[in-house]
Amino acid sequence: MKSAAPSDRPLWVPDPRWGQTTRMAGFIDRARAISGRALDSYADLHAWSVEQPEPFWAAVWDFCGVLGERGAGPALVEPERMPGARWFPQARLNFAENLLRDSANPEALVFWGEDQSKRTVSRADLRRQVAQFAAALKATGVTAGDRVAAYMPNLPETLVAMLAAASLGAVFTSASPDFGVQGVLDRFGQIEPQVLIASDGYWYNGKAIDLEAKLAELMPQLPSARRLILVPYVGENADALAARLPKAVAYRRFVAPHAAATEPDFAPLPFDHPLYIMYSSGTTGVPKCIVHGVGGSLLQHLKEHQLHTDVREGDRLFYFTTCGWMMWNWLVTGLASGATLLLYDGNPFVNGGRILWEFAQAERMTHFGTSAKYLDALIKTGLKPKDEYDLSALRVMTSTGSPLVPERFDDVYARVKADLQLASISGGTDLLSCFVLGHPLLPVWRGEIQCKGLGLAVDVWDDGGRPIRGEKGELVCTRPFPSMPVGFWNDPGGKKYRAAYFERFPGVWHHGDFCEITEHHGLIIHGRSDATLNPGGVRIGTAEIYRQVEKLSEVLEAIVIGQEWEGDARVILFVKLQAGLTLDEALIARIKALVRDHASPRHVPAKVLQVTDIPRTKSGKIVELAVRDIVHGRPVKNIEALANPEALDLFANRDELRT
Helix, strand or coil, X not given: CEECCCCCCCCEEXXXXXXXXXXXXXXXXXXXXXXXXXXXXXXXXXXXXXXXXXXXXXXXXXXXXXXXXXXXXXXXXXXXXXXCCEECCCCEECHHHHHCCCCCCCEEEEEEECCXXXXXXXXXXXXXXXXXXXXXXHHCXXXXXXXXXXXXXXXXXXXXXXXXXXXXXXXXXXXXXXXXXXXXXXXXXXXXXXXXXXXXXXXXXXXXXXXXXXXXXXXXXXXCCCEEEEEXXXXXXXXXXXXXXXXXXXXXXXXXXXXXXXXXXXXXXXXXXXXXXXXXXXXXXXXXXXXXXXXXXXXHHHHHHHHHCCCCCCCEEEECCCCCCHHHHHXXXXXXXXXXXXXXXXXXXXXXXXXXXXXXXXXXXXXXXXXXXXXXXXXXXXXXXXXXXXXXXXXXXXXXXXXXCHHXXXXXXXXXXXXXXXXXXXEECCCCEEEEECCCCCCECCCCECEECCCCCEEEECCCCCECCCCCEEEEECCCCXXXXXXXXXXXXXXXXXXXXXXXXXXXXXXXXXXXXXXXXXXXEEEEHHHCECHHHCCECHHHHHHHHCCCXXXXXXXXXXXXXXXXXEEEEEEEEXXXXXXXXHHHHHHHHHHHXXXXXXXXXXXXXXXXXXXXXXXXXXXXXXXXXXXXXXXXXXXXXXXXXXXXXHHCCCHHHHC
């Protein structure tokens, strides 16, 4: 493969000889044979995948080797209904069976808990652990449709619990241990789990964080939970802790009576049988409980892993994520493609930001997944991984969580690796996958997401529901796709579900991203539609301002909102600066000039104000809407959704915003 630097050329172009070895290349050959079309371009392949969804998704099933019975009936019933279309209605399969399948790669996972803990688990041992945990769940009375909840770090036992639940047809849900008690109750309290699995604590920045007090407060408020299963992580005596907590049992004692179980029993389930319950961010109210199905989750992940991300048997797949972010669910499906999962829990900036790169080198990481905010912070540490680490195995880097600005593309190729597919990806919890993402056979253009996902009828519409090109508009999906939610939990008649995605454009999925399609047929996300700024009636994506401001070495990060002002709206920018720096008139002038010169005069903030912290969700996303509410004196509806709710106080009642 080779890279190219000039801005009028791609940053990276795949070597054609290497490209022919990719899973995508193999699938294109299969698609040509099935469709009878030449499929000479990605646009052709994508068009076939959305125009002919039945043969396309059947081809994905076969090519990716799904274990299960597809059934003799049609792959799609009532395709004109959205929502309401049904995929593979006669199919029977099991999610856990597909992830625990036989593979020539014997290693299932490698776990690092900062620099405190390291473990390796083989595929054979993972199957044995899943069999024992599933037998223990069954003995506790867990059956298909029951909920198993995890209040856990990204430990191997979290994966074991998910796979065990899935093998039985139970529904798995998770939250990371940094959630407060109310945040957990806002989620788990709605879905009434039969079992809760939790760790005794977790490590963060070298410090052990104990969870006993949280668990003691939480359990009496989850009366549905028959058992609390305690996983020792930061302490040693799980039995002693269990004796002090209601309904608790140490993990080891829970599975001990089932030591003879070596192979799981896999319940054959319908394609749309519930697999996961995921949660909306909850920053505008109690989180919505989004139910995802067995078949849609598996099929979509297999397509994204094998075709768009080129995950092959024996690859070493990493994503920096907690168990409270959907990227954990995305990551673990990598087992179904024969990959080894590289799990990390804790602070990614241990040892001056080197810990993840030490992990990459030690474990021959092939795929490095992270967030745009991590890359922003990494660059500001000054670290150049390519100069300090052997990254020869690394082929793909993926980034999501917020838009990846063009300058960060430059930084990745300059600091991480020149010969690398950098895939900015975007989708979300709502579909448990991506609408737009990477492609191993396409070039990487500066600041652009490479392509629309296969099988997804993604488009950009104006406010009148008309497709637009070369302009910014609303991201929509005009046809059904398999990983649409099965529904929302406790939503009779699907009223909340329809209101969430289908009210803006009836019969069309409205995703809430403000974006544009580029001349290269890629996409640029400019931020969330509901956070779009409207000074003088002109729509401005927040990412356009962040891109400029975060070029400055003095600025660690920023958050921008629109403030209602004198019958219009004005742009307000808050900046968090490097330690020891104070915002002065000279820096304000530089910020405004940078925005004016590289965006437009309309983008220039009316006010630039300094803060010492910026509020964010548990998955690291900044919360523009919460800040906007605080500035306007409105209550934030769900403080528990935030990782650092105390930061909101920095934005309240500011005298500077009264003039």
